[in-house]
Structures are given as C-alpha cells and as structure tokens.
Amino acid sequence: LGGGWILTPGFRYMEQFDDGAGPVGGAALTGKLAGVSGSARGYDDADSVDGRLYGARLVFKKGPGKLLFGYTEISDDADIIAPWRGFPTGGYTRSMAQYNWEAKTKSWMVKLTYDFGKANLIKGFRMAIDYAYMDYDDTKEKLGGIKRTDRYIVHIDMWYRLPFLQYLEAKARIGLVEADHRSNGDDPSYDEFRFELNYLF
Structure with missing residues (x-):
C-alpha cells in the first residue's frame, strides 16, 4: 500500500453438516427445539443443524498500530455449534462476552489495536478498542428461539507487562452493551468490567 502500511484480507467459510445431531438437540443452541420437527420458534427446519457461516475482514497494519x-453472517438455517471456548466469529466480529453465531445473525466490527511499547511510548503497554453491531433475527427472539436482541458494543482491552516481574501481566477489560429491549419488555443492556493478573509461564 505504500507509506509502511500492510493490508491483509481474510475470509472465513464454515459449513455445518447434520449427521444425527439435529433430532437430538434441535437447530437452536438454547435446546428448545430438541425433539421438534418442522417449522418452530422462527426456524424453518427445527430438527436439522445444517448451516453456514460467512466472514470477511480487512486488516491494515503499520508499525505499532493495527486496524480491523x-x-x-450466519445462514438462516441452524445456529452454529461451537466447542467450548471455540468462537466461530473470533478475529472477525466477536466482541467481549458476545455470542453472535445464531442463525440469520449479521455482525460488523471496527477494531483498533496499538502497542505503546513498540512505539517507544510506554514499555509493556498495549491497548485495543472495538465497536461492533450485532443484528439478530427479531422473529426468532419474539418466538423464543433465541434470547439476544440487536446490540451495539464498545469493548476496551488494556495489557501491561509489569516491569518488576517479567512474566506477570495485568489486564483490564471494559464492555459496554446497548441492546434493544426483548419482546417481553426486558432490557438486556449491561456494562461489564474485568481485571486479571496473568503469570505467563
């Protein structure tokens, strides 16, 4: 790109095949479609887990900074079944504590990461901030297929490698979620704050 910028595009495609799981657990991750067939709770084929995930990203990098x-987008079939701590949208649109791989969910994210140590400003300090929007299927929420509603998320991560202990890292996380009210009137919006001390063996 010139000027020291590096552009790295990325694409992700996941195909989920039903090999007997659908009739057992149903198309929804909530488990509410277990043993149900036909159209139910906003899903056209309640006892099939066939589904697809599509992802695209552009990553711009220059020196200590990175912009993503x-x-x-998840096909309007079944929710994507992810192993524990396996995040299908990770690295593309997943924000702090968010799960955005239910059927017919569309998400976008802008994320800025900056390494203050590499910039010779603050040794051992890094920071990332992302802004994301997640568009869930309103019909599925109204019919009880999912619990999540459309939402905006601001998420900030800060890491600091403590100078007096080489392998000890402090990490602070902030998540601000502004979500639409559920069909029953509940407001799922919330703020979350975390602090961690991690020893890097």
Whole structure:
C-alpha cells in the first residue's frame, strides 16, 4: 500500500453438516427445539443443524498500530455449534462476552489495536478498542428461539507487562452493551468490567 502500511484480507467459510445431531438437540443452541420437527420458534427446519457461516475482514497494519474491519453472517438455517471456548466469529466480529453465531445473525466490527511499547511510548503497554453491531433475527427472539436482541458494543482491552516481574501481566477489560429491549419488555443492556493478573509461564 505504500507509506509502511500492510493490508491483509481474510475470509472465513464454515459449513455445518447434520449427521444425527439435529433430532437430538434441535437447530437452536438454547435446546428448545430438541425433539421438534418442522417449522418452530422462527426456524424453518427445527430438527436439522445444517448451516453456514460467512466472514470477511480487512486488516491494515503499520508499525505499532493495527486496524480491523470485519463482517460475519450466519445462514438462516441452524445456529452454529461451537466447542467450548471455540468462537466461530473470533478475529472477525466477536466482541467481549458476545455470542453472535445464531442463525440469520449479521455482525460488523471496527477494531483498533496499538502497542505503546513498540512505539517507544510506554514499555509493556498495549491497548485495543472495538465497536461492533450485532443484528439478530427479531422473529426468532419474539418466538423464543433465541434470547439476544440487536446490540451495539464498545469493548476496551488494556495489557501491561509489569516491569518488576517479567512474566506477570495485568489486564483490564471494559464492555459496554446497548441492546434493544426483548419482546417481553426486558432490557438486556449491561456494562461489564474485568481485571486479571496473568503469570505467563
């Protein structure tokens, strides 16, 4: 790109095949479609887990800074079944504590990461901030297929490698979620704050 910038595009495609799981657990991760067939709770085929995930991203990098633009979309079939701590949208649109791989969910994210140590400003300090929007299927929420509603998320991560202990790292996380009210009137918006001390063996 010139000027020291590096552009790295990325694409992700996941195909989920039903090999007997659908009739057992159903198309929804909530488990509410277990043993149900036909159209139910906003899903056209309640006892099938066939589904697809599409993702695209552009990553611009220059020196200590990195800027990401990401987009993901889940087909309107079944929710994507992810192993524990396996995040299908990770690196594209997943923000702090968010799960955005239910059927017919569309998400986009802008994320900025900056390494203050590499910039010779603050040794051992890094920071990342992302802004994301997640568009869930309103019909599925109204019919009880999912619990999540459309939402905006601001997420900030800060890491600091403590100078007096080489392998000890402090990490602070802030998540601000502004979500639409559920069909029953509940407001799922919330703020979350975390602090960690991690020893890096």
